[in-house]
Amino acid sequence: MTEAFVKRALEAAGKTNSRIVLAFDPVFNPYKIKLREERSEERLKVRTRLQNLLTELDGLVAGVKIGLPAIFGLGLDQIEEIIKSSRKSFFFICDSKMADIGHVNRLVAEQVFETGFDALIVHAAIGNRGAIDQVVELANDKKKGVIGLCAMSHPGAAEHLNRHLEDLLRIAIAAEVHGFVLPATYPDLIARAKKTQPSKLVFSPGVGVQGAPFGSALKAGADFEIIGRSIAQAPSPREKAREVLEAMRK
DSSP states (O other): OOOHHHHHHHHHHHHHTOOEEEEEOOOOOGGGOOSHHHHHHHHHHHHHHHHHHHHHHTTTOSEEEEEHHHHHHHOHHHHHHHHHHHTTTOEEEEEEEEOSOHHHHHHHHHHHHHHTOSEEEEEGGGOIIIIIHHHHHHHHHHTOEEEEEOOOOSGGGGGTGGGGHHHHHHHHHHTTOSEEEOOTTOHHHHHHHHHHOTTSEEEEOOBGGGSBOTTHHHHHTOSEEEEOHHHHTSSSHHHHHHHHHHHHTO
16 A cells, blocks of 8 residues: 555644645625626636635645545546645645545546546545445556545434444455545544554544534544535635644643
8 A cells, every 4th residue: 555645644744733634615606607707707706715715725734635626626637736736735625525436436536547647535435346446446546545435424323324334445445545534523543543443544524614623533542624615705714724734732
C-alpha cells in the first residue's frame, strides 16, 4: 500500500500547522439558466469565489474537499485548472462518495486522479471485492489516496448506514484504504479506528454547523476536521479559520 497520499496530507498539515480541510459545496445549479452566456457567467462567479477562498485561506487550511455540486456545475476542466494553480498550498479530495461496481468505479477514479485530485471518497458499504479493490489498486499505482466513508453525520444516517459502523470499518480496513471518513459525532468510533489503524488518516465532518465543537474530533483522535459552511460562508473566512484553529489548539 502506498503511503504517498498520507505523507502529502501530513506534510500539508505540518506546513500550515492546520488540521482543517475546507469543504466546498456551493448552492449552485447553472442548468437552471437557459442562456449559455449567462450560464458561463454564473460558473465564473462560483469559480472566482472558490479561487478567492483559496487565496484567503492559504496558510490556514491544509486541504480542500470539493463536492459534487461544484464538480458538476463547473466541470472537471475548470476544477483541473483550479487544482493546478493551488496544489502547492493544499491537498485536494474529490468528494465523489463513490458507490458502484469496480469497473465503473475505476473509470471514474481515472478521471478524478488525472484531473489532479490527491484522493477520493468511496462508500465502504459497496464492499471490497469487485468494488473498492479496483479503486485502491489504481490509487496505489498513481500514488493517490482512497478514503473509505464509514459513517455520516446527517440524521437520516441513523436509519441504516450508521447502524453498521463496525462492519463498514472492517470492510474499509480489508480494502486497505488510506483513510476513513468518521463524523465528529461518533468520537468513540474515531478513537477505536485510530487505536487499531494508527497509520490511516481519519477525516471528520460534523463540526460547526452540524453541531460538534471545533477540535472535538481531533481530541478523539482524528487527523483532520472537515469544515464547510462555518468558514466558507463567514463574512471573513480568514478570520473564521483563525478562530477555528484557536479552538482546535486548546
